[in-house]
Amino acid sequence: MKRFAVSSIGLAAVMATTMSAAQARDQIRIVGSSTVFPFASYVAEELGATTKWPTPVIESTGSGGGMKLFCEGNGLNTPDITNASRRMKPSEFERCQENGVTDVTEAMVGYDGIAFAQSNTNDAVAVTREQIAMALLEQVPVDGKLVDNPHKMWSDIDSSLPAREIRVYGPPTTSGTRDAFEELVLEAVTEEMEAYGNEGYANLRKDGAYIDAGENDNLIVQKLQNDVDAFGIFGYSFLEENADKLSGASIDGVKPEPEAIGSGEYPVSRSLWFYVKNSHADDVPAMGDYVELFMSDKMISGMGYLKGIGLIPMPEDLLNEWQTNVADRKQLELSDLK
Structure with missing residues (x-):
């Protein structure tokens, strides 16, 4: 009987090893931000071309959608990495912890600006964050009281x-670009206004002035080519990639240019991230x-390849x-996110 028990244990170990090998996979699964997508895709293609590994599969689900999938658990049916155009929220960290995803590494890869762009068939436009907010918020102050937004034209x-x-194509609620736009424009403006109780307010209009155009920023680019009176909200890299078709408005007197984005002078700048399970x-x-390739000087330094497709590099010490x-x-610890 004792010999049989040892044999069973040995068989169980072999079966466990076989099952583990069957579950293991060579191809990385990545989800998340549409803004980080072109940078992650470049790295993925380079990995596939220069190593023994297959090119990773990357889904553009939006930052929020990616975090939800990433934090579902540790099984290999869940993503290995999620991209984000804003930092993980404490609530997302806590959801990861609740589902057993407790060992996560955070990676910052550089900066990006949120462009407020239009067809370059139009004259250049300069706007302030307050003007953008007054165009897009569901309620705005009139005579000191909040009312449904009455503005139909920008000239109003x-x-x-x-x-x-007023017609603006922008990202959905699952998008990190939407989160950053709300925080850096809408909330930043309304926190300074007594009518809003000096608290951030970011409810967008639902009357057609703001149009949810989905996670695909290239679709917004296409819409601006056809709808030349409209504006679009998306990451700077898409503006740079389509500079022959689009122009970015200056915001608070600053144009969306790499140096201004990297220094933080451009008021709608944000950092870009990915998270490793x-x-x-x-x-x-x-x-x-x-991960090593993405974080290499070859990719994200001031001389890196990703700078050529719109990533704004970090200072060398950072x-x-x-x-x-x-x-x-x-x-990653919860205290890192507060």
Whole structure:
């Protein structure tokens, strides 16, 4: 009987090893931000072309959608990495913890600006964040009281603005770009206004002035080519990629240009991220090479390839700090996000 027990244990170990091998996979699964998507795709294609690993599969689900999928659990049917155009929220971290996703490494890869763009068949436009907010918020102050937004034309807000109907194509609620736009424009403006109780207000109009155009920023680019009176909200990299078709409005007197975005002078600048599920590292061995490649000087330094497609690099000392954190697989803590 004792010999049989040992044999059974040995058989169980072999079966467990076989099942683990069957579950392991070579191809990385990545979800998340549409803004980070072109940068992650470049790295993925480079990995596929220069290593033994297959090109990772990347889905553009939006930052919020990606976090939801990433935090579902540790099973290999869940994503290995999620991209984000804003930092993980404390509530998302807590959801990860509740579902057993407790060993996560955070990686900052650079900066991006949110462009407020139009067809370049129009004259250049300069707007303020307050003017954008007064065009798009569901309720605005009139005579000190909040009322449903009455503005139909940009010139209704300020006579210096174009006599064009207010129509803005932008990202959905699952998008990190939407989160950043609400925080950096709408909430930043309304926090300073007594009519809103000096609290951030970011409810967007539902009367057609703001049009949810989905997660695909390229679709917004196409719409602006056809709807030349409209504006669009998306990451700077898409503006740079389509500079022959679109122009970005200056915001608070600052144009959306790399130096102004990197320095923070451009008022709608944000950092870009990805998050690594370290529990998958053994069963998805390609993750190590992908993460190392993404964080390399070759990709995200001032001379890196991703700068050529719109990523705004970090200062060298900050880059070195993040490279070290990621190489050491520093475990993300809730206190890091507050």
